[in-house]
Amino acid sequence: MKSWYHPWIAALRIARRDAWRAKGRSFLVLAMIALPIMGVSAADLTARSADLSAAQSAERKLGAADARIESPEGGTALAQTPDGRNWKPLNGSTRPGRGGEAPDEQVVSAVRADLPPDAELVKQSEGRIRVRTEYGLLDVQARELDAAHPAVRGLLTLLRGELPDRPGEVVATEAFLKASGLHVGSGVTPRGSGITYKIVGAYEQPDDLAAKELLAPPGSLLGPLDKALRGAGMRGVVAHDSWYVSVGRGGFTWNMVKQANTKGALVVSKAVLVDPPADSEVPLYQVEPPESFGTPRLEAAEMAVIATVVGLTMLEVCLLAGPAFAVGARRSRRQLGLVGANGGDRRHIRAVVLSSGIVIGAAAAVTGIVLGLALTLGLQPVLEEQLGKRFGHFEVRPLEILAIAVLAVLTGLLAAVAPAVTASRQTVLASLTGRRGVRRAGRVLPVLGLIALAAGIGLVLFGAVADLGFMVVAGGSVVAELGIVALTPVLVGLFGRTGRWLPLSPRLALRDAVRNRGRTAPAVAAVLAAVAGTVAVATYQSSAQAQYVHQYTAQLPDGAGRLTLDESGGWRDMPAVREALSRDLPVAVRADVERISVGAPDCEPYAMTPGCGLAEVLVPKDQRCPLWEAPAEQRFSPEQARELGKDWRCQRPSGFAGIETAVADEKLLAVLGITDPGVVRALREGRPVSFDPTQVKDGKVTLRVVTDADQADEARERGEDPPGQDKVFPVHQAPASANAWGIRLLLPPGAVQAAGLRTAPYGSYFSLDGKASTEARQRLDGDIDRMGVDASVHIEEGPGSPDRMMTLILSVFAGLVTIGAAGIATGLAQADAEADLRTLAAVGAAPRVRRTLSGFQCGVVAAMGVVLGAAAGVLPAIGLLLVERREQVRLHEELVAHGFGQGHEPFVPIVVPWETLTGLLVLVPLGAALLAALVTRSSGALARRAQA
Incomplete structure (x- = not known):
């Protein structure tokens, strides 16, 4: 007695033989199905290998330590999410008293008192610095850490050389060495420092391969550099401190994390990352829902999009492979007719054609998965470079690979359905004689399509x-x-x-x-x-x-440019930079712009540095926008806000200049394209020009000079004007059509000198005679680098062409x-x-x-x-x-x-x-x-x- 599967066995044998005979057609269909299967399997293997487990992710963040603590709010008590990515200061909490220690040190001391006696803390300091390289200056991340300490083992991977163990030695990431042109054994000098550090090794961060970073022993890099910069009158290094903690058995529990939060510490705990608490145990989630800190909807949307793309890809494969199976059915119609002549019915003919889809689909599954596996293994270093992190391990999930293989077989089977039905409806006589037969088109499919x-x-x-x-x-x-x-x-x-x-x-x-x-x-x-x-x-x-x-929003008129220095203290190099600008670019008009300087010569506007002040324009209270000046608790309805938005007091000049109060002559008007006769005449006669009517009252503008920036900051927090000395200037109000591209008040040099104010270089605005070539821009950047300064040159070229x-x-x-x-x-x-x-x-x-x-x-x-x-x-x-x-x-x-x-x-x-x-x-x-x-x-x- 024959079972139901015996005809299928014969059909599979016929299909395998027919596929082997028609190698070209079979290879075409196999390639159509195998290529997307290769892509899907390679994507699955890559995603699973790059997706770290909770334990692996915790180890990369913390190394062998149990936790990392820091003080983001200066000692203010806070509530945090379990992963430490988000936090919020607690209402009513106050910062601890400022004693001899810094706030961060106070927080760590308070947390240390609650830890076991044998707990170990390893300090890490981080900051951005500039170092001299083979090509010029490079902005890098600098770290001070005892990398040989057992608690931080696993944070970095030493590729060659050795770890630094004495002052004057650093290790560098591969990304830094590649970008700087340096190598292990070279010397690297931070800008502003007279110390040259020897690079004794190369390392990488497994979770951030593109990081350009230097690592030095504690106290050997950031501290001396900060002292040298401040001694030269330049801005010091802004360092951020954190501590890696090892507490021994049990790890840093969630209760310990909450206790540390009350002392102002933000904690990333390995035990909590691996086994997070329930939402009901997280105090922050009682204030804000956990959905506001996560992206589950985004992940669901991404999965839906991926599923849709894969589905449409398989649909295209089915539609493309279907005609190829139809070609096979056409060429094998005599063979199929012989099946019918020897007692086979329609289901046997359908089985033969469907078996072709199964055979080629199975071969495509094996080929695609093997190619996907080989492709992922072969391209793993390239994939890791593109992803920017190392794989945790090469993970193959058999069930997912089996599902991909079933998808390939199903694709081949679906592609053969239509040819199988068409072949089964051919009469035996038509198949043996080669006649096509006539079949009326069905009406169900068009109706369903409509x-x-x-x-x-x-x-x-x-x-x-x-x-x-x-x-x-x-x-x-x-x-x-x-x-x-x-x-x-x-x-x-x-x-x-x-x-x-x-x-x-x-x-x-x-x-x-x-x-x-x-x-x-x-x-x-x-x-x-x-x-x-x-x-x-x-x-x-x-x-x-x-x-x-x-x-x-254009920053300047089309073809105009602006040059500014990016760092404090660079004003001394401004004359040389301006000369390089005129020498290297086809400059038609150059307008040198100064800024009002209060305090030390290198004090920048709004720089909250001791000894530095600022000068700002006061807007009369009755001319201030109600939307901006209203108390935080006052709410406007959408209709009220819309109406107030049309108020002239709430209209601000468009554009971005980087400086609201500029000191320059009429050349700046030529660069900015301002040709109004009244404005040109006023500036030429030494009268200031206002481009914002809200700051003008009775034809005058009040400029308040504040000598203590800290007092100004405290006054703003109270909603008051900062205390200082007022300088009143009679001004000419420019018409609304005069666009100064963000500059609100333009002061001629004579008026500033008459008011007893001091200026410092800010930059230069310029217009070009033609376009600046790429070679000219590179030449200018090279000259500026050789001067040892860091400057920004922006040339307005419009929105640019689309990608x-x-x-x-x-x-x-x-x-x-x-x-x-x-x-x-x-x-x-x-x-x-x-x-x-x-x-x-x-x-x-x-x-x-x-x-x-x-x-x-x-x-x-x-x-x-x-x-x-x-x-x-x-x-x-x-x-x-x-x-x-x-x-x-x-x-x-x-x-x-x-x-x-x-x-x-x-x-x-x-x-x-x-x-x-x-x-x-x-x-x-x-x-x-x-x-x-x-x-x-x-x-x-x-x-x-x-x-x-």
């Missing part, structure tokens, strides 16, 4: 209008696209009606495509899916670029898919059209007709798919843009309700990328047709006729 299309469009529009989020719109777009795929046979028929206006060869190609929709529709649908994704992304990117151009890389990649992908799908359909058409080609040759058709017909057959399929894909791709982009517009409108209303955002209405345009559409609609079908014509032999039909 319903899916309507439902998808409804979901897109409803999701955009009803504020249901991006995922609903994306899901509706996928449903609509599937509906168009289901409608493809009907749409192909509609395309056939245009054949009456075409010449002979394209008319024959179009008629053949319409008559054989079973092979044409899947290929058209595959092209549709690829092109739709490209068009959707291109439409979204074009709209985003238009929105960016609309919202772009078309993603669109280009997708367009190339769509073109390849289009050519591949059209080529498969053309191969099937040639297999089916042998009789027609023999007939054409018999009636006197030229040999090149075969080549011409093949090219038009491929071009027709590509053109139909591109047209339908372009129409289908615009829908999801429009839906996503409508949702984004709604989100921005809601955000704008919230900002207006809080007194911000006036005058900046949301602008989310919908821009169709005509360049991309033109390229897809014209170049891709034309390229597919030419390629098919070139690879087709023109003498095939005559040879076959001679053999007949």
